[in-house]
Amino acid sequence: MIAIKNILVLNNFEEPQKCKKSDILIENNIITKICDAGQLKTPEGAIVIDGTKKAIMPGLINTHSHIPMTIFRGVADDLPLMDWLGNHIWPLEAKLDEEIIYAGTMLGCMEMIKTGTVAFNDMYFFTDSIIKAVETANMRCTLSYGLIDLCNEEKRQTEVKAQKDVLNSLEKAHNKNGLINAAVGPHAPYTCSADLLQHAHELAKEHNIPMNIHMNETEDEIRQIKEKTGLRPFEFLNSLGVFDDINVVAAHCVHLSDNEINILKEKNIYVSHNPLSNLKLGSGIAPIPTYLKDNINVTLGTDGCASNNNLNLFESIKACATVHKGVQQDSTVVKVSEVLNMATKNASKALNYNSGEIKEGMWADLVILDLKNPTLIPNKNIISHLAYSFNGVVETVIINGKIVLENGKMTTMDEDKVYEKAEEAYLNLVN
Ligand SMILES: C[C@H]1O[C@@H](n2cnc3c(N)ncnc32)[C@H](O)[C@@H]1O
Ligand SMILES: [Zn+2]
Structure with a gap:
């Protein structure tokens, strides 16, 4: 049990003036009570956090x-x-091994936790090593194995086989405490055959899990799909039935035709907006204000550290809250509450989580900020600071009811060892 006393609860991004000082009780992995400050009787044996x-x-x-x-x-x-992908990243990825993946995931978990991220939706390889690291860090995640067959039948068969093993491992990991969840991850329309995409869709439906896919990131890839199929990527996948009856998290969605935006709406597709990766790779800027007007579910992602180059989601929040205002020459688009919802409750909905808000009955996946931080002063306007000014350095993080960061220090891992192993992994990768 954890009792947090006299803390300012940021549970209303729309009406910041309604946020007030409260006491919070966490039992097991759930927020069981939120009451006015001073009202909570501390249960015997509870860890007490002074929220002053x-x-x-x-x-x-x-x-x-x-x-x-x-x-x-x-x-x-x-x-x-x-x-970037074909001539630099993929050749290096051919040299990956379990140790490099473990070291990289440990470092990634540390970076995310220290900057207030409690959960992530990932696509990569060597899933067993990722699971091992994530279990050590006690992070919540949805993991998918990146399916790529480049339209080669032999490769397709090995991918289908590999996918089966990955889902078995993920199911076992999920059964421990629910922290790890499975998704299917066909990489993108330009790296997957129609058969592989449909196979992934069937698996998602059968296991009732989301699909995670890169969509319409660059004009170049859209041209490729149009040449091959006569259709734009969303039209092509829709014709294959790939969006039916499942949650789809479509990363990027930078360049869409009106008809493709209609498909987003009709199929309730979740957009994962990755503004910093799109800017750095020169891919373009997704029309987020249009998506918001159309009530499309927008969430936020960082993408990987070779295209961002960090995992601090507060930076993506600020980028999202500012870049669209500049592009549209309209400072009223993408409001503070909208962008904060993207990074919390919209994402929770996309991944079928019970978090993203501070309410009784929800998972205790919470972040505590020290108000004595130059980027959070004046404290009165703190909700605005979360979108526009906060540097992301958080004090304490609780995931699934467990304290994983305490006063800025990881409780689940030896930080120096993680840095050392990551440096070693880098040398093994590039040499
Ligand atoms: C899972 C696979 O996705 C690749 N990957 C990483 N970033 C991007 C991106 N922005 N667009 C497409 N693929 C990407 C990884 O390098 C890996 O090969
Ligand atoms: Zn990506």
Whole structure:
């Protein structure tokens, strides 16, 4: 049990003036009580956190990452997507092994937790090593194995077989405490055959899990699909039935025709907006204000550390809250509450979580901020600061009712060892 006393609860992004000081009780992994400050009787044996001069917010949820790619930070800057992937990233990824993946995931979990992220939706390889690291860190996640067959039948068969093993591992991991969840991850329309996409869709339906896919990131890939199929990517996948009856998290969605935006609406597709990756790779800027007007569910992601190059979701929040205002020459688009909802409750909905808000009955996935931080002063306007000014350095993080960061220090891992292993992994990758 954890009792948090006299803390400012940031549970209303729309009406900041309604946020007030409260006491919170956490039992097992659930928020069981929220009452006025001073009202909570501390149950015997509870850990007590004094929330004076602190605020608590829902932990952030990153809906698009490649977490082991922390090891790739800085390896291939200033290149466009296809050159970056084909000539730099994929050749290096051919050299990955379990140890590199474990080291990269540990570093990624540490970075996310220290910047207020409690959960992430990932697509990568060597899923067993990722599971091992995430279990150590006690992070929540939805993991998918990146399916790529490049339309080669033999490769398709090995991918289908590999996917089966991955789902078995994920199911076992999920059964421990529910922290780890499974998704299917066909990489993108330009790397997957129609058969592989349909196979992934069937699996998602059968297991009742989401699909995680890169969509319409660059004009170049859209041209490729149009040449091959006569259709734009969303039209092509829709014709295959790939969006039916499942939650789809479509990363990027930078360049869409009106008809494709209609497909987003009709099929209730969740957009994972990755503004910093799109800016760095020169891919473009997604029309987020249009999506918001159309009531499309928008969430936020960082993408991997070779295209961002960090996992601090507060930076993506600020980018999202500012870049669209500049592009549209309209400072009223993408409001503070909208962007904060993207990183919390919209993401929770996309991934079928019970978090993203601070309410009785919800998972205790929470972040405590020290109000004595220059980027949070004046404290009165703290909700605005979360979108526009906060540097992301958080004090304490609770995931699934467990304290994983305490006064800025990881409780689940030896930080120095994680840094050392990550440096070693980098040398193994590039040499
Ligand atoms: C899961 C696979 O996705 C690749 N990957 C990482 N970032 C991006 C991106 N922005 N667009 C497409 N693919 C990406 C990884 O490098 C890996 O090969
Ligand atoms: Zn990606």
